[in-house]
Amino acid sequence: MVVSASIQALIAGEQVAGSKLNSKLRDELLAEGMLLVTSRGSRKSYRARDTEALKRFLIDKDENYRMLEVNASDSRASMAAETGNSKLVMVRSCPGFPVNSYEPIECLLDGKPFVVNPQEGSFLFVSDWEKFAIPEDVVVTGIENMENFRMIRKQRVFFEEYLQAHKLSDRVLFVSRYPQSTDLRRWLCTISNHYLHFGDFDLAGIHIFLFDFQQYLGKERASFLIPGDIESRLKSGSSKRYDEQYCRFKDIKSDVCEIQQLIDLIHRERKAYDQEGYIGL
Template sequence: MAISAAIQALIAGEQVADSKLSSKLRDELLAEGLLSVISRGSRKSYRVRDVEALKRFLIDKDESYRVFEIKASDSRASMATETGNSKLVMVRSCPGFPVNSYEPIGCFFNGESFMVNPQEGSFLFVAEWEMFTIPEDVVVIGIENMENFRMIRKQRTFFEKYLRTHGLSNKVLFVSRYPQSTDLRRWLCTIPNHYLHFGDFDLAGINIFLFEFQQYLGKERSSYLIPDDIESRLKSGSRKRYDEQYGRYRDIKSDVCELQQLIEIIHKERKGYDQEGYIHML
């Protein structure tokens, strides 16, 4: 597959007109938060927010996005040995995803037990995720926003109350999709644990859950974290966020009653609410 001129322009940091991008890829990149929208009247164009994150997303999506034909096992080190320049190819030097916890969680790596218990202000990164397993009674909470992920201790009371109210285990491992890739989802598909998604309370956030997680994990194994007070919080949310997302995501629906109710509340209030608002729930 040839890399399109539009993708090359985005990677070069250039602005790209809406008409130059395929609608499917555009919607995926917007859902991932990789594009910023530039509007001039009825015309829209896009600029990439983080070039490296875009490269990682594209490479993980399709190996054809590599600059050269190389084996997936090749590394930057081997490229540097052969060419003297490790940056000639877009190889993912560090696959995987970060993990965090506010209390010790006994896990396994390559069959050997180890404790996930990062000091406050730090977290661990699991690179060889195929070797990583956790006890079946641990709930995996995926956090979309890195600020929330870093500051889980300032949300501990909030999480514990939610888990208790919904009959879920109080043993929790927090994970993040940063950097954007499918590694986290692929790992989740290999374990039986329940996955609880904590994202923004807007249409785009729900879309990410539905199409990046639930459709792969199923409704029995995955759920969206919906706080009891979200309706009142949405009243003070962002109208601009809702308006920007409405055209693209207005038709999303869920046959899970609680999630469909959240979608209807968002439409009723015509606002979106950032998950960072729950950081200081002590």
Template structure:
């Protein structure tokens, strides 16, 4: 199946009319934060927020997009001539996902002990994720925004207070989906640990959790991190972002009481709030 002309245009950095994009794929890319909306009166067009991030997401989603990793001037025949194997274009060069922690966690990788204890200002990237094993009492917190992921020590007090109030273990491994792929979700499905999703407090963020994580992990093994003060914070949130997301995600619902309450508050306030607001800008989290 060939890649559509509209998707090829997006990958080239061009604007594409909304009517030319597949509706389901468009909504998925918007929810992932990969598209920007450009208004032309009552009409909408879209362009990639980050072309490389869009390509990474698409190539992991469907093998047909992997051909996009080859330059237009590079055919399979020429690739075979250069490397002796045309199938090399089907291989992702860097599978896996980043991990972080503010306290040492002894894990296992490829059957050997693997200590996760990154120095402040760094994090680790697990590529052989199928052999990555963590202690069963560790809570996995998935962080959507990279700034929050990099600065976990600056949010330590926030996380510790939340985990204690919800009777979770205080042993935490932080993970990220960057670059966007299904590797993280597939790893989560292979382990018994509870997954706690920390994303933006908006309809698109909740959609990502419900569609990309909870439907695969189930309600017993996954939940959305909802701070106690989120209602007051939403009052100073972004009305513009709520309005942009409303048409696509206005009918989103959850049968988890706390998450549905968050959805109700977002609709009542007609605002969205970024998770970066919880960075305390204190490296010790005190």
């Protein structure tokens, strides 16, 4: 499946003419509240209300949408013809994923020494990810939200206490799957390191972990970061987001006890909590 240029445009925050969208998918997105409508006479155009929410919805709807990238066979001409914006073809001009750390991690890139130690206020991007190797004792921590990813130093104590409590290595490489692609997961499948997933504490966030990561890496290698104070934090979470996600994710379950307990807790509190709440601890 090649994701259409019109969907790529919506994900990129562009406005798309109604005639360019599949009518069935358009109606479904409208029903889910994913699109904003602009009318000019009889013509309508659409824009994503929340590009990240739209991305999650599409991925959860059909695993083929995990590609969410411009196929290499798509030319600038065809992209411009469908969306009027040829620059969208650049969305996959640089494959790979960002990496970050709050202390030096000695890695290899194409067999040569490559130290991940970005200055505060910056991070690195590994484009040649197939040739990227890390020490076996490093815990790879995936962070869903870019604000958390950028500000790992403000969360250092939080991570160190969690890793120590769960008897995991204190050497950590932080990664993100931004921009959205399968590159990160494909790389994770080639290494043996433990993967710790840090995402939002809501049904959609758990679904992302279970179906985008755990089912590929296995329960022994992949775990979901669940803070000890999440029950108290959920009490001040968002009931609106829980309600928005309920119909699609109400039946989500896990045979990992800790994750199922978190799912039960979310249902009991009927709330969702953003991971950004842990910045600055």
